[in-house]
Amino acid sequence: MKKFMNLFKKDIKELVTIQLILPLIIMIAIYGFLGTLVKSETKKAMAPQNVVIVDMDKSAFSNSLIETMKQGNLIPVQSQSDNIEISLNVAKEKNIKVVIVIPDGFGQDVLSFKQPEIQVYSVMNSFSIMSMGQPSVVKGIIQTINDSISSQFIGEKFTGIPPEIVKSPIKTKDFVMVNGKVAAISPDIVSQAFASQNLIIPIVLAFVIIFSAQMLASLIALEKQNKTLETLLTVPIKRSLIVFSKMLSVGVVALIISVVYLIAMNSYMSGITGGSIGFGNNNVSAVLKQVGMNFTPLTYSLLGLSIFFAILAALSVTTILAVYAEDLKDVQAMLAPLMIFILIPYFLTLFTDPANLSLPLKLILYAIPFSHPFLATQNLMFGRFSPVILGIIYQILFSFVCIMIASKIFSSDRILTARVKFRKRLLSK
Amino acid sequence: MLALEVKNLTKSYGSLKALDGISFEINEGEIFGLIGPNGAGKTTALRIISTILSRDGGDINIFGMALGKDDEKIREIISYLPEEAGAYKNLTGIGYLNFMAGFYAKSDGVKSSFVDTGVEIADLGDRLKSKVSTYSKGMTRKILLARSLMMMPKLAILDEPTSGLDVLNSIEIRNIIKDFVKRGITVLLSSHNMLEVEFLSDRVALIDKGKILETGKPDELKKKFGARNLEEVFIGAMR
Structure with a gap:
């Protein structure tokens, strides 16, 4: 055990170098910076936005429309002129992204069912996601109006009938059944919650x-490159x-x-999505818990x-492959x-x-x-424990066989001669 | 007691016969030199004796222990210095000696006495606190020799111990080897520098194309071939 710890400590020292730590710190800083940046940009986009209003109608109806805009997170800035070009220039100068033109006779036309047009001008000076969202906010407001x-x-x-009932005489109530458990919730919400919770795991x-395989191969190749392997053996x-x-x-x-x-990725993703993706999101966890898809200590x-x-x-596979690497250049x-x-x-x-894949692909x-x-x-969340347990047994057997092969190679001439043979074979071709 | 007994050792790499039935013996406390040109089979023989290469045939006994049966016990009493050896570049010189001593010492006290001996052999002063990556070739070779001898192995196997070194460093290393043999270790060394082997060795074996041509004391061999030095002996033996 003492000898093993002696070697283990040396291997850790070989791995934890400034070349490993520095990129890691840079990566964390970049992800943290990007997450914070996107978060603050999202916050800015969500904050009440200025819109230039060119009210040519100046009726009670147009006034009520402007009031509705205020409630919808917009700050209407009345244009001093009815000229559209002048108003657009004002928007440009004040860095306001949207100009809304309410035409003359708007209120009258609405009341006489002439379906008047409200013109929406979007001042575009970039294609960032945040700036692209502005016209849709306005369109959402128009929809509300x-x-x-x-x-x-x-x-x-x-009279006497709520307008909502006239618009939608039939309504639906969604239920979802997962693992025999029924919850009054929309399937869209459940699948979105599942996807958002589990997007980070595969990444x-x-x-x-990949990272640990590269580290191990490098560690073994470094023993060969630095000519320390022979002594170690x-x-x-x-x-x-x-x-x-x-x-x-x-x-x-690793x-x-x-x-x-x-942690870095989680902070980045929750920054991008305003917290809807990532671990530790209480809303997502609550949705999944309702249908029994939450993680338990067993899962x-x-x-x-x-x-x-x-x-x-x-x-274990890497150890076998790394035997053929003469130096760090060969590792990749x-x-x-x-x-x-x-x-x-x-x-x-x-x-x-995966369930819908063809048999050969599935195999x-x-x-x-x-x-x-x-x-x-996915299997664990749907309560399918058998494939997971069988998978683990298969992984154990696979690793065991590979470790045995790797130990055998380390005990044989191959550890010193494998690369020579490999190169010779390449040359002979 | 015999320190090493090699009987009819054979080894091939595919169709290439690296060792073709070599046999020799080394007495305890002796310096035995294996000399021959590049590609003669010296390194292969040393690697097999050091337990890192397998053999195709033959028997090897090290202090009465059979190679192939008692390899782990054998590794406790031997040390091997490969021709192209290196040290861990992230470690300091002293760190490297400590790391290597950790495999042989049974207690912390013994380990620190091994390291003290290593420090004495390396004779690098404050540079032992520097990383090995900053060492010159001569300094690296000294730290590696210190590693090989500090734990007083019963059999030290040294492959081209002064390889690539200048005259001063080579003389220093030869003196260290001689000094350690006086302290009780046995040395098997290989070199293509026949003058060096003549200076160091009590007995030598001349090897070429995987076969041992002659074995004996340098003076006896010189007398036998009417030669002035081992280089002339080698030429005579090849004829």
């Missing part, structure tokens, strides 16, 4: 698996412990980095095990096949429903040990 006017008309014709998972420690120390040190460092990455444990064994499987080439097998389940589970997906944590979230 339309509803209000039509309700007024209906109220006059059908972080793919990142962690002659010290009195079991070869399997050399392999295990490298895998464990990478596992620990775990810490992934937690940091998760968390199973998901954790599935992720842990996916990482272990990736590391050696890991390319592994990357493909990590990205296949990532994209398949992101863009398709490929289940045969890849890294697929299982991607599939586990």
Whole structure:
């Protein structure tokens, strides 16, 4: 144990270098900055916005329309001129994005059902998401006004009947049944809540698996490149412990980095979506809880095990591949096949429903040990525990076989001669 | 007691026969030199004895322990200095000695005495506190030699110990090796520098194309071939 800890501490020291920490700090700072920036921009966009009003009608009806705008988060700025061009210039000078022109006779035309036009000018000087949202806010207000006017008309014709009932004589009430539990909630809300809660998991998972595989391959390649491997193989420690120390040190460092990455990503995503995506969102959790789709200690444990064994499987395959890497330059080439097998389940589970895949694709997906944590979230939330448990058993067996092969390679000549043979084979072709 | 006994050792890489049935013995407290040109099979022999390469045939016993059966015990009493060895660049010189001593010492006291010996051999002063990545070739080789000898291995296997070093560094390293043998260790070294081996070794084996051509004391071999030095002995043995 003492010898193992001696090696483990050295491997950690090899991994935790300024080259690892600096990009990590930069990444956290960038994600944090972007999240805060987008959050403040969203806040600005949500704040009451100025709109220039050119009221050519100046009737009681147009006044009431302007009052309605005030209630709808807009600050009407009355134009001093009825000239549209002058008003547009005023908007440009004052950096106001929308100009609304209420035509002469507007109130009269509404009352005589002539469907008058309100002209909406959008002053565009960028294509950012925030600036693009402005005209739709105005259109939403117009829609509200339309509803209000039509309700007024209906109220006059059908006295004693609420206008809403005349507009929608039939109403629906949504129920959703999940895992035998019924809740009065719309399926759209449930699926949106599920998607928002679980968007981050695959991104972080793919990142962690790829990152840890690269770290391990680099650690082994570095032993070869620095010519320290030969010496290490002659010290009195079991070869399997050399392999295990490298895998464990990478596992620990990858775990810490992934937690940091998760926090940074979560802050970024919740910044972008105004808090609707990400962990710790109470509204989303409450929606999922209503239909029994919330995480329990058991589901968390199973998901954790599935992720842990996916990482272990990736590391064990990496150890075998890294034997063929002579130095750090070779690492990327050696890991390319592994990357493909990590990205296949990532994209398949992101863009398709695994249950509807063809049989060969399904078999490929289940045969890849890294697929299982991607599939586990959905299965666990729908109470399908068997595929998750079977997946974990498969991952354990896969990792065990690969670790045995890796230990065997470390105990054989291959660890020193594999690359030579590999190069010779390439040359002979 | 025999420190090392090699009987009919063979090893091939595909169709290339690296070792073709070599045999030799080393007595305890001896410096034994394996000399031959590049590609003669010296490094392969040393790697097999150091437990990092497998053999196709033959038997090896190190202080009575059979290679292939007692490898883990053998690793506790040997140390190997590869020709192209390096040290961990993120560690300081002293950190590297501490790390390596950690595999051999049974207690913290023993570990610190190993490191003290290592510091004495390396003789790098304050530079031991610097990272290995800042060391010159000579300094790196000294720290590696210190690592190989500090725990007083029963058998030190040194592959080209002065490889790539200037005259002064080479002399210093040769003196360190001689000094440690006086303290009780046994050394198997390989070199293509026959003059160096002649200076260091009690006995030598001449190896070429995986075969041992001659074994004996340098003076006896010189007498046998009427040669002035081992280089001439080697040329004579090849004929």
